[in-house]
Amino acid sequence: MANVCPQAPVLNKGFWAKLEAYVRYLLTHGQYQEALVITGPVYAPMFINNEWVFLNRTIGSFPKLVHVPT
Numbered sequence: 001m002a003n004v005c006p007q008a009p010v011l012n013k014g015f016w017a018k019l020e021a022y023v024r025y026l027l028t029h030g031q032y033q034e035a036l037v038i039t040g041p042v043y044a045p046m047f048i049n050n051e052w053v054f055l056n057r058t059i060g061s062f063p064k065l066v067h068v069p070t
Contacts, residue, residue: 008057008068041069 007016019037026032045052057068 011069041067043067043069 019039023035023037027035043054043056045054048055059066059068
């Protein structure tokens with residue numbers, strides 16, 4: 001599986017690793033010979049002071065700024 005989106009370490013070591021393991025399990029123990037997994041980034045808001053705000057981490061500096069998915 002290719003990982004083309006930067007990820008926060010907690011996501012990469014947690015849910016993403018479980019997704020990779022599940023897809024590998026389906027391919028080695030199931031009836032499937034190939035899989036196409038399409039994923040994308042999640043930019044989840046946080047509820048702070050009675051309002052939803054986006055506090056995404058970034059890598060780099062403007063104008064080469066990349067948002068890190070939650």
